[in-house]
Amino acid sequence: MTKPSERAGRGRAARKRAPRSSHGRWIPSAQRPDPLAVLERQSADRLPDLVPVRYGRMAASPFAFLRGAAAVMAADLAAGPDTGLTVQLCGDAHLLNFGVYASPERTLLFDVNDFDETLPGPFEWDVKRLAASVAVAALQNGASRAKAHRAARVATEAYRTAMRRLAGLGELAVWYERIEADDLTALVRPAERARLDRTLAKARRRTSLQALDKLTARGDDGVRRIVEDPPLLERVADLDRVTLGKIFSDYRSSLSEERRLLLDRYRFRDAARKAVGVGSVGTRCFVVLLEGRDDSDPLVLQIKEAGRSVLEAYLPPTAYPHQGRRVVCGQRLTQAASDIFLGWMTGPEQRHFYWRQLRDMKGSAEVETMSSATLRDYARLCGRALARAHARSGDRVAIAAYLGSSDVFDRAVADFSLAYASQNDDDYAALGAGIAAGTVTAAPGL
Template sequence: MTITADEIGAWPNLTGRGDPVALLQEQDATRLRDLIPVRHERMAVSPFTFYRGAAAVMAADLASTPNSGITTQLCGDAHLSNFGLFLSPERHLVFDLNDFDETHPGPFEWDVKRLAASMTVAAQGNGSTDKEAHRAARRAARAYRKTIIESNGKSALRCWYDRVDSEEVLRDIGDKLDTVATERMAKVLRKSRHRNSEQALSKLCVTDESGVHIRSDPPLLIPAREVFPGFSAQDVNEVFQGLFESYRKSVPAHLAALLEQYTFVEAARKVVGVGSVGTRCWIALFAGRELGDPLFLQLKEASRSVLAPYTAPSRFRNQGHRVVFGQQLMQASSDILLGWLSTPTFTSDERGTAQDPAGISDFYVRQLRDGKGSVVIEDMPVDRLTLYGELCGTVLAQAHARGSARAPIARCLDGLGKSFDRAVADWSVHYSAINAADHSRLVAAIAAGDVEAVPLEA
């Protein structure tokens, strides 16, 4: 199937479009009730925070437009804040996509549009004109196009190994920034290198006469013993030890042998992100032979991708497995401890916490932090934002090039040329207006009392 630039730039069909707030509330049905108002509050802060949490809304809009028919593994939520730094298994600090909750096969341009539209929303939120925002989105699309075309002249193995090291980032764009910006970037890199389990231990834990415990800081961080007050500490520990054993079966045997050297200490529920608020997310502390050898794992609930209603069914029964597969396929260097598991769903109400006999929750597991770091999008002037967007466009193309669809994508974009960049940018500026209206709709619903919102600190 071929697609024209006009079709790439075709606007979403707003006739009969569903209420964006209602769509968000549909997602709320499977989330933790006490955290749903926090999600609404975070999304209401600005059009950009709304955009970050509204992947389901945009997926429906993308599905209403013509598509290329060229399917590849998508990130599914490739906005600016879902790119960042982390340590590779070789302990190099790399820059790559770092969130795959919505990963799913789909038309390649959906990821590009998700990235480019985030450029326009962020640029406008930072005070840029529509013309400046359009240019930023166009440059991101151009970087994607050029990189994917270049990849088609490489071997499959070369594409698989392509990556962006943090030193390259500083070298390639550092001299294009002012001194303050360059120093700020260097500070982010230094800070990221020290974000690991040892640093998490000092920040997230306290020590008393009975030993080391994860600190209680509700609702942001709540130890499992407080989440399940009707269960004994031994019962809670046994549940998480069972989850750990289930997860360990999903990793390769040599890594399972590594995990055997760690003993479970304690778990806690942790609030993360914007779009993920309300999903079940746990952190678990493990100790090696002594607590000076800590390991923090994150267990994050994996629901069906927001792209799933509009694409072919996933081949994975476990949604955590879906996330891990997408991450390992699209990232140049993935966390070696990625894994998945399923567990009965627990629900909470005024009567306490109980197991839902009909519910099963899927989770994926990864290391907590491990060098992870990111830049603050909200304080970037448009020149820096444009450079950053080009870098993200390059990385997104590298991720798509690891799949078998890189040749048809490259042929498509080679034929479209610069018209692809302009069409994506035109579409992005138009979509930023739709997103702004959707954000206003949420704010109005909160003001009217139709949607509950409370700050996380409340």
């Protein structure tokens, strides 16, 4: 292993490749791809009846548009110089892709919680995506540009200071680092603790038992089945048992031995196609209802299609030809602890999927209702969590040395965030114009 002093030297040398102040620039090039064309290319392989739902959700607000436009921002980030300091990127590190969830020991953790776009790449791409989402959310919530700039700078500063702290720790200490729900109280101002308590209490109720009550009902024969809500939730009719058996076998083989044993104690009961999120709408996603000891002992799993990362066109190819495995391995590497049922398999038409629990005490913040002060607190927390995630896979010593002790990087990224928020507004307006002109079909309110 290279000495810390040599690793730090590598980080400082990266400033020549990409000066810290250079991250403040955002000037779209004349060759910038049309954002609607980028979204349409993504839609080509999605379920046609759900694509209008995706556009309807993206058209709800500038922040919703940003959430769904990871592919647009990936192209924009790739157009500029990068540090060459590689980490396992989340790939879509906006504010709502952080949240609480249960560890295998049933401890509530706060962490990055979405990895559909994960891929190794330059650390600053995640930081810029996070900071831009902070600026967009702040402006949408009525903050001034000065307050939006400050919030984005707070997120970046939290990332920098956390990375510098982690650079001084040993390898195991970094690996065991985590943010527990009990730690959050000290990180928020007293006026917001009641809101935090409500969020955590709600997350603790989000289990398979709650999903059973919300998603299913007993039929005349007394058997629980998923209740349809077209087009967002539609039961899979007449599943072929041979196909079902192969799907479970392939998924089962991706789990460790003790978790296979646990999975084998459940029986299949029902399955349905489900539309989820904003950017993911139109990809093939299913929920599967399993039954354990009896029908009051459910396990609800989500099966989500894993396509190519939006970053793949701009970075070296993934080490995992199976896209589901790419997502699972990226998540296991990055999160402090991961879902025990996280796994992958190949489905019909050779499409790649990954599996996880639908609800395992998962919870996220209501960003679009936050005051400026609360948003700054939340941005600070997300910046800290992102640094912890990056420190597991990247050279934290080199990154910390690149960032340095001054606020040059913080201010530059905050400048970028405000400029990119304006770009996002223009792209959002273009979507609205396309919908109004009839060139884009949207189904709002779903």
